[in-house]
Amino acid sequence: MIKRIIIYSTLFLSTSLNASVLEVGQSKSYQSISVAITYAGPGDTVMVYKGHYSEGTIEIKIPIVLIGISNPVLDGENKYSILQVLADNVVIKGFTFKDVGASYVEERAAIRIFKRTHCIIEANNLENTFFGIYLERCRDCIIRNNTIIGKAVSEMNSGNAIHLWYCKNILVIGNHVEGHRDGIYLEFVDNSTVKNNYVVDNLRYGLHFMFSDNDLYLNNKFVSNGAGVAVMFSKTIRMTGNEFSDNWGSSSYGLLLKDISDSEITLNHFISNTIGIYGEGVIRTNITSNDFIRNGWALKILGSCTDNHINRNNFLSNTFDVATNSSRNNNDYDGNFWSDNSGRYDLNKDGISDIPYRPVTLFSYMILNIHSATILMRSLLVDIFNYAEKIAPVITPSNLLDNKPKMKIIDND
């Protein structure tokens, strides 16, 4: 919050001290944006009125405020990057960017900022831009309330909607992101926040984290992306209040965790995903107070995950609640509610079932090794096997159990 106040106040000061306004439009003093920018001094405001501007790549070399009045269109004519920002404290607001055009050679983007700080990109529409907003080695920037809609068909020739590389303190908030390769892509991005975004129908991941530490993402919605959300090789990430739904496919996850440590996954909803959370090399992470509803596998936690706490979650009508490939368990599964726990009873009325529950079934273990055995799902034979294994575990990890399964659904809201 303090950081934001500082950003706003510095911006306010820099624009208000010697603010002159340059107007661009058909009946205004300037007809071209690039010409107006060359005449602008630091801190000036350039107002662009409604119209269609195709000026190739526009470079902004001084700190200015660029405002579009009633959505002027900046056209990349399928050949150019549109805005190239080479100055600090630039504000870009209220434009429609369109047709950047795919390229196999360069990473063209509608807005590209290189090695700058304190920029704000706000309330723009991006249509059919290859990469949408591309930040490289930037700090303290805000990307807010933009609508970025692409027409990605294959992973090979599509870009990411919001692409952050080697950045710090970035705030990505309230954007609508649709139809790209990755919705929001963060690589080597630290101390950043991704909040209230709606990410839908992207080919690969809705949100992709690589080598990014100390980040927070909350209250986002990730719907029917090719493979959900991926968090890889990162630590101390907090994920709160997000919704992951309808991520279906042969390698599809609500949330993919790979080599993550010391993170928090709380109060999220995982609804109708092939795999709710897939964890590989996850260490010291808390998965608490989440709802897993109608997923194929709610949790697929591989043997390489240790010291994780999975508590106070609701597992409702999932085909498999927990699957693992190891015969040992190093994680804590206590105090969840399992809708498949049919043998629960509570004599001392403390809300906790008197007998422990084993969430891993023999069958879920079996189909990890023999995929085509899925066809036997829900057959009487499999039920008999599962029951026998539950009474006397031989193959599934004998210490993977919930010692305090809850009797009733936990109210997480």
Next chain:
Amino acid sequence: MIKFIKYSFFNLIRSYWTIIYFVFFLIISSTILYFSADLTKSIVSMMNIVTVLIPLVAIIFGAIFYYNSREFTELLLAQPIKRSSLLIGQYTGLSLSLSLSFVAGVSIPFLTQGILASDHLIDFLLILMAGVCLSFSMSAIAFAIALKHEDRIRGFSIALFIWFFLAILYDGLLLILLILFKDYPTDYLAITVTILNPVDLSRVMIMLGLDISALMGQTSAVFLKFFGTLKGISISFISLLCWILIPALLIVKIARKKDF
């Protein structure tokens, strides 16, 4: 033949057993709906009942029905009527009354819970269809067995074994097969073997609607691709029809040669 169907059908729906069977389904579906809060879960429980219990009841009841009406059948056969039309008539009447008890017993509680407006309507219809198909096919098998074996004990044992084989043993054999060949792609092997068993086939068809998110994963997408296409659906349907028609033809064939 129509006369025989009509006669045995009306005779059966007035009998105690059919009414008990109907009441059984009424009670069990109401209980399932009452105890599981969510409709998906009740459909899953219904599926287990349909694929396990219906074959058992149909095969046992079919055999009982034939053995009990044996004297009467002999008496009728003394009249100038065709053997095949009498037996097929009796068989059809039996299957119809079993199916009716099942459909009515299950539909009433589910309809009052508003299944028509829910998105599980197709799953529910599939369950009804699978139940009816299994009733027809299993009672035909029962009839053929009872016709072949005069000895009741022998007939019942064979009928029970066939149920046990189709409902449980078959899956075990399939599982062993899949484990043996686990280094090879076994998807189409699994599909082929499943199609050959009416109990498994009904289970898979219902399951595809329910566990769609699990099935989308891994290699199981192949199953969805197969059973989701017109080709897959028609092959499954033909297989189910074969399981009704072949035992029915067997009844005709055995009846023709049998020395009453």
